[in-house]
Amino acid sequence: MDCVAVRLMCAGDLPSAERASDVVFLDSDRRDRRVSEAEPEPRSEEGAKRWIDRMRYFLEVDPQGCWVAVDEAEVVGFAISQNRDRLWYLATYGVLPGRQGQGIGKRLLDAVLNHADGRQGMFSSSVHPGATRRYRLAGFSLHPQMRMVGTVDRSTLPVVTGLSDGSADDFDWMDRLDQQLRGAGHGSDHQYLLNNHRLVVSRADEPGYVYIDDRGRPILLAAADHRTAANLLWDALASARADTLVNCITTANEWAVDVGLAAGLDIGQEGYLAVRNMPTPAPYLANGQFL
Template identity: 55%
Template sequence: MGDLIIRPMTADDVEGAERVSDEGFFELDTRVRRVSGPEPARRTAAHRATWIERTRHLVRTDPGGCWVAEDASGVVGIATSLRRETLWCLATYAVLPGHQGRGIGRPLLAAALDHGRACLRGMLSSSVDARAVRLYHRAGFELHPQMRLSGTVDRSAVPVVDKVRDGSAGDVDLMDSLDRLARGAGHGPDHELMLRTWRLLVSDTSTGRGYAYLDERGPALLAASDRRTASRLLWAALAEVPGPVGVAHVTGVNQWALDVGFAAGLELHQDGYLGLRGMRPPAPYVHSGALL
């Protein structure tokens, strides 16, 4: 580890960082794959482009939160994080296979954590990797099990959903107010990225407000003022997906999501941990994973 350098990530590092992330998570998926689970797969070209765009966005908005670990062979580890109001979030953290267990991860994570030193709260989404989970626990994060709903929606079970409309940039203030209720901070500049990447659904009535960003498999991020509105948005999101769906990052405080998922005929699996520091699990809320 003598020649290891921890330095800020630049825009020129992003494509190489994506390769480190893809290699790291593919190796992890292969190592921890359940017998009944799908075969591990590398990112598609579309997912790679999304990852690169998101990371370039974070290098622009949070240059102090994005880091690489580099040795004589090149970049061997990455960590990207963001600070929104009084909340710090870890977006991505990976060490290249073959370099794990060499003391690279701890100083890399410490550099990213320093970006949030003045923040009251912290969030991260962790895989089941034992080394990473141990590091997060030592850093003061409480670990809350996450679940994933997946499968093909039973179309006969989908109710008629009203009071949901397509959203736009004009809804950012509404969305940030809901984010502050759920997690103590708005997404701020990240909405610009999410509006380019995902479709937005909004429900804004006299009895409740909420929003959901949708990717090709379902809700990528969902927040609401109450469980009824959250359930309405989740049903609307499931109805929009023609094929298999996935609702990731569901925590135990969001039982309304399980109610909808089971009614839609989906299966439930455990899926890593939500790490929290200085805050309770957000609800009604299904976080994005990277932008949380």
């Protein structure tokens, strides 16, 4: 371990960090694969470019939260975190399978938690025993998450009214809603998400929003009440192409389970939402990397 340096990430580390990330999460996906699921595959070239683009964004916005563990010229571990007002979140974290159990993960986590500087925190966690032990010892509560997958039964889709496409003009009230639900606004993250996804909003007395990716999957949803949240999720499901995915569902967000079941989706378990010094946000479906 003495030859491994834990230091702040620089832009030149991004290609090596992406390769390490691909290995880490492919190994995790294969280990946790359900019998009915297809064999996980390495990240596509396009997926690798998207990963590097996201990490470059984090590096530009909050570079002090981005750390790597390096052995000579190769990244063997990474921890990318961000501070947004009173909230700290961990966007991604991992150590190469062959280098786990050597204290590298602890050094990385210590570095990003030091960057948090006492802020409340939130991130999406795998079920890896070593990682979850470190999270709990660091004071995080681990809330089991569910996910729902399958093909939407389109005969179940209700008529939803009062929604429209969103724009940057909505960011102010969206940040105020974020503050109510998670203690801090997404800030510049909203513009990044809007650049890459469709935004649907409800501007009624009980507002809400959802970002929908190019496959019609909801990737971040926040609302002032359960009815608005359900309408936004139904709208996202109406956009779904072939199989869809609704994930990061905690028990505080059973409204999403009800919508998914009504749409004919199957439910399963998927990791934890880790929170520290804050309640589990609801009605809210987190994004794995922007939380």
